[in-house]
Amino acid sequence: MAKPTYQRVLVKVSGEALMGPGGFGIHQPTLDRIALDLVATKTLGVELGIVVGGGNIFRGMTVSQQGIPRVTGDMMGILATVMNALALESALEKAGVEARTMSALAMPEICETYERRRAVRHLTKGRMVLLAAGTGNPFFTTDTTAVLRAAEIGAQAVLKATDVDGVYSADPKTDSKAQRYERLTHQEAIERQLKVMDATAFALARENRMPIIVFSILAKGAIEAVLRGEGRSTTVSG
Ligand code: UDP
Numbered sequence: 001m002a003k004p005t006y007q008r009v010l011v012k013v014s015g016e017a018l019m020g021p022g023g024f025g026i027h028q029p030t031l032d033r034i035a036l037d038l039v040a041t042k043t044l045g046v047e048l049g050i051v052v053g054g055g056n057i058f059r060g061m062t063v064s065q066q067g068i069p070r071v072t073g074d075m076m077g078i079l080a081t082v083m084n085a086l087a088l089e090s091a092l093e094k095a096g097v098e099a100r101t102m103s104a105l106a107m108p109e110i111c112e113t114y115e116r117r118r119a120v121r122h123l124t125k126g127r128m129v130l131l132a133a134g135t136g137n138p139f140f141t142t143d144t145t146a147v148l149r150a151a152e153i154g155a156q157a158v159l160k161a162t163d164v165d166g167v168y169s170a171d172p173k174t175d176s177k178a179q180r181y182e183r184l185t186h187q188e189a190i191e192r193q194l195k196v197m198d199a200t201a202f203a204l205a206r207e208n209r210m211p212i213i214v215f216s217i218l219a220k221g222a223i224e225a226v227l228r229g230e231g232r233s234t235t236v237s238g
Helices: 028-044 060-065 070-094 116-124 142-153 186-191 199-207 222-227
Strands: 008-013 047-052 099-103 128-132 157-162 183-185 212-216 233-237
Touching: 008 142, 028 047, 028 070, 028 222, 047 070, 047 116, 047 142, 060 070, 070 099, 070 128, 099 116, 116 128, 116 142, 128 142, 142 157, 142 199, 157 222, 183 186, 186 199, 186 233, 212 222
Parallel strands: 008 047, 008 157, 047 128, 099 128, 157 212, 183 233
Antiparallel strands: 212 233
16 A cells, blocks of 8 residues: 655645535535545544635625625635635534634634644644634635645645646636646746646745645545545646
């Protein structure tokens, strides 16, 4: 059996991944399946930090197009990430793993406030840590949060869960000529304006030499496969 390559990783789950077949919010069976996939990695002994997005509920950009100021919209998006993290925390605990949500913005009645040392302590105790509320600042994304937190907690890679099996030159759902990359550099991802993550996230990853592994979360057991160095994915590294 192949040994896992990593001791600690950060998994980024988009809000949209939690929607399942619906168009909004959280689809409970999908949430439970993702939780089971995360819990399955326990046998490998890899510590998991998790950043959850909020796009299934609110995105600042979309909200602002409807007439709400961008900063307010971003704060709504930030709150959406907290709701998703709490839902995933419950699903993880139901599946048998201790989990803690830590928010970048203080809301002590709801969850712990993010503090790097405390997050690392949870991880070393075998708990999964959900890093909620993004960076805590408007104009950022949870992809950037994922790279930032990965660097802070000393993770060896960001595992970016998407709905396709890697990075393509164009959207493979609409362009039959889209070419799939096995590996590419952060710089290439920025220069080719690949949409898989925003440029801020790639730039931060480049500066911190943080590998980003892009894979599809739709396949059951995909997270475990990536941790074993198996399955289909694209590695974006320096
Ligand atoms: N957001 C923000 N600052 C952050 C992280 C997120 O303002 O540090 C807001 C932003 O409005 C974003 C929304 O929260 O659109 C939801 O996050 P994101 O779009 O990254 O979620 P995902 O696409 O992963 O579901």
